[in-house]
Amino acid sequence: MGAKKSWVTFIAAMSLLLTACSQESGASAAESNTGITEEVIETMEAETFRVSQEISLPGASGGERTGEPVTVRFAGDFCLAEGFAITEALDRRGDIRECFSDDLLKLMSDADLFMLNNEFTYSDRGTPTEGKDWTFRAGPERVSVLNTLGVDIAGLANNHAYDWGEDALLDTVSTLQNAGIVTVGAGKNLEEARKPAYFTLQGRTISVVAATAVEKVGDREYGMTKAATADSAGVFSTIDPADCVDTIREAKANSDFVFVYVHWGTEMTTEIDADQKDLAKAYIDAGADAVVGNHPHVLQGFEYYNGKPILYSLGNFWFNSKDRETCVLEFAIDPETMEAQMKFLPCLQSDCYTKLITEESEKSRMIREMTEISFGGVSIDENGIVTEGEG
Numbered sequence: 073m074g075a076k077k078s079w080v081t082f083i084a085a086m087s088l089l090l091t092a093c094s095q096e097s098g099a100s101a102a103e104s105n106t107g108i109t110e111e112v113i114e115t116m117e118a119e120t121f122r123v124s125q126e127i128s129l130p131g132a133s134g135g136e137r138t139g140e141p142v143t144v145r146f147a148g149d150f151c152l153a154e155g156f157a158i159t160e161a162l163d164r165r166g167d168i169r170e171c172f173s174d175d176l177l178k179l180m181s182d183a184d185l186f187m188l189n190n191e192f193t194y195s196d197r198g199t200p201t202e203g204k205d206w207t208f209r210a211g212p213e214r215v216s217v218l219n220t221l222g223v224d225i226a227g228l229a230n231n232h233a234y235d236w237g238e239d240a241l242l243d244t245v246s247t248l249q250n251a252g253i254v255t256v257g258a259g260k261n262l263e264e265a266r267k268p269a270y271f272t273l274q275g276r277t278i279s280v281v282a283a284t285a286v287e288k289v290g291d292r293e294y295g296m297t298k299a300a301t302a303d304s305a306g307v308f309s310t311i312d313p314a315d316c317v318d319t320i321r322e323a324k325a326n327s328d329f330v331f332v333y334v335h336w337g338t339e340m341t342t343e344i345d346a347d348q349k350d351l352a353k354a355y356i357d358a359g360a361d362a363v364v365g366n367h368p369h370v371l372q373g374f375e376y377y378n379g380k381p382i383l384y385s386l387g388n389f390w391f392n393s394k395d396r397e398t399c400v401l402e403f404a405i406d407p408e409t410m411e412a413q414m415k416f417l418p419c420l421q422s423d424c425y426t427k428l429i430t431e432e433s434e435k436s437r438m439i440r441e442m443t444e445i446s447f448g449g450v451s452i453d454e455n456g457i458v459t460e461g462e463g
Contacts, residue, residue, distance in 0.1 A: 141404035141413075142273045145183040146333070148366045148386030148398055151232075152217060153192045153208035157393040161424035168217045171390060173427035176419060179400055181222035184273050187280065187333065188389055189366045190218075190226035190255075191233075195243035198236030204296050207235035212247045219251055225269055229257025229284040229307050230335045230367065234297045238305045256333070257282030258300065258307045265300035265308040266315060268323040268330075274407035279327035281319050281360075283310035284335035285351060286367055310334065313351055317358040324359030328410050331403075332360045335367045337385060342372055342445045344384050349375075356380045362412065364401060371397055373446035374416075376460040381414050388421050396421040397438060400428075416442060416456040 151158055162171060169177060180186050192208035194215055200207035218226065226248050234241050241258060248255050259265040268279045284297070284307050300306035310316040316332075323330045332355045336348050352363045356377050363382040365372065369391070372384035387398035402415040418429040418438040429435045439452045446452075449461020 137275045137407045139407070140274070142185075142276065142278065142407055143183050144185045144273075144278065144331070144403045144405065145179060145187075146331075146364050146386060146401045147180075147186075147188040147389040149191050149230075149369060149388045149391045150188045151192050151208055151391045152210040152214045154210055156208075158391065158424050159210070159214075161393070162217075168220050171425055172221070173425075175430065176400070176426060176428040177221070179402075179417065179428065183222065183224075183402075185224050185271055185278065186222050187225040187227060188223060189230055189333075189335070189386075190228055190244075190248070191230045191391070193233065193236050193240040193244045194247040195236060195240035197243060198238075198240035201235055201237070201296050204235065206232070208232045209236050209240060212243065215247050215251045215253070218248070218253055223253055224271075225254040225256065225280060227257050227282040227333050227335070227366070228255050229265075229282040229309075229333075231284065231286050231297045233258045233307050238298075241305055256280055256308075257284065257335075258305075260300075260305045262300040262302050262306075262308070262315070265306065266319045268319060268327075270323075270327055276329065276405075276407050276410065277327040278329050278331070278405070279323040280331045280333055281316065281323050282333045282335075283308045283316045283319075284367075285310045285347065286335055286337075310336075310351060313354045316351075317354055320355055320358040320360050329361045329405060329412070330359055332363045334363065334365050336365055337368045337372065339368050340370055341368060342370060344372060344447075348384055352382045352384075353377055356382075361410075362403065362414070369396065371399060371442060371445075373442060374450045374452075374458055375447040376450065379460065381412075381458065381460075383416075389419070390421060390424070390426045392421075393424050394421070398426065414458045416452055416458055418442075418456070 153159060162168060165171060192210055194210055194212045242260060245255050245259060254269045256269045257265060268281045271278045298306035299309035320330060320332060337345050355363050361380055365384045366386050368385040369388050370385065371387040375382045383401055386401060388396040389398050398419045398421050400417040400419060402417060404413045418435055419426055420429055429438060439456065443452050451459045451461055
C-alpha cells in the first residue's frame with residue numbers, strides 16, 4: 073500500500089474512532105475506553121475536518137516537489153444500490169476486487185488522486201422519491217468498497233443523490249467523509265454543496281468542483297432531485313451556470329489547477345446537447361483547466377476550448393450488468409509548468425465486471441471510435457494520449 077492510501081486509511085480509522093468517542097457520555101468515558109484524552113480528541117476532530125476540506129497527502133504530495141507528474145484519474149458512474157444485479161454480483165463474489173481486472177485496480181490505487189461519480193445514497197433512513205422510476209440506496213457499511221478501490225473523492229452532484237430524501241443525502245455525505253473520502257457537489261445547504269475540494273499534491277494545489285445540470289424543474293424523472301438552497305440540503309445545480317461559474321472563479325483564485333466534474337447531457341447517446349457545450353465554455357472562461365462529464369451512461373467525445381480539454385462523458389464505470397464501453401481518464405500534471413497530459417484508457421463494463429482493455433485490436437477500435445465522435449480534429453494516439461487538433 074502506497075503512502076497516500078495509508079494516509080486515507082488513517083483518516084478513515086480516526087473518523088471511526090471519533091464517531092465512537094462522540095457516543096460516550098463524557099471525557100472520562102472516552103479516556104477510559106480509548107486511552108485518549110478529550111484534548112487529543114478535539115485535536116483529531118479539527119484535523120479530520122481540515123483534511124476533508126483541504127488535503128495534503130504524504131508520499132503522493134507534500135511540500136517539496138519531486139519532479140514527478142501529479143497523476144489524477146477519473147472514472148464515471150458507480151453504483152452499489154441494494155437489490156440490483158450489481159450488488160448481487162458483488163455479494164456472490166465476496167470482494168469488490170473480484171469485480172475489476174487487476175491492472176484496473178492498480179490504476180485506481182496508484183493514482184495520486186482518484187475520483188468517481190457516487191450515483192446512489194448510503195443510508196438506512198429515508199423513503200424513496202414518489203413517482204421516480206429508479207431510486208438507489210446502499211447500506212452504509214458498503215462504503216468500505218470505495219476504500220478498497222482507492223477512491224479519494226466522490227462526486228455527489230447527480231440525479232440519484234436525493235433518491236431517498238434529505239436524511240439519506242446527509243447520511244451519504246457523513247458516511248463518505250467518515251470513511252476518509254472527500255465529497256463534492258451536495259450538502260446540507262448551498263454553501264456546503266458548492267464548496268470546492270482542494271488537494272495539495274507535489275507542492276501544488278489541485279481543486280475539484282462538482283455540479284449537475286440534469287435537475288430540470290418539471291421533468292418527471294430528473295426534476296425530482298432537489299437542488300441545495302441557502303437553508304436546505306440538496307445537490308449543487310448548474311442549470312443556471314451563475315453559481316457554478318462563481319465557484320470555479322473561487323477555486324481558481326485558490327488553486328493551481330481546477331477540474332470541473334459535471335453531471336449533464338442525455339442518456340444513452342453519443343450526441344452532445346447544446347447546453348453541454350455552452351456550459352463547458354462558461355466553465356473554462358471562468359478558470360477551469362479541464363472539464364470532465366458524466367451521466368449519459370455511454371462514452372461521449374473530447375473537445376478543446378481555448379486550449380483546455382473537455383470530455384463530455386466517461387460512461388458507466390461499474391453500474392449495472394450491461395455491456396458498456398467506458399474509460400479511466402488520466403491527467404499527468406507537471407508540477408513545475410502545470411501543463412497536463414491527458415490520456416484515454418479504454419475499459420469495458422460487462423456482467424458486473426469492469427476491465428482495462430489491453431487487447432490491441434479492441435483498444436485501437438475504441439480509440440478510433442472515440443476520435444470519430446470527438447470535435448475539432450482531436451487526436452488520440454495508440455497509447456491513448458489525447459491532443460488538440462488544428463480545428
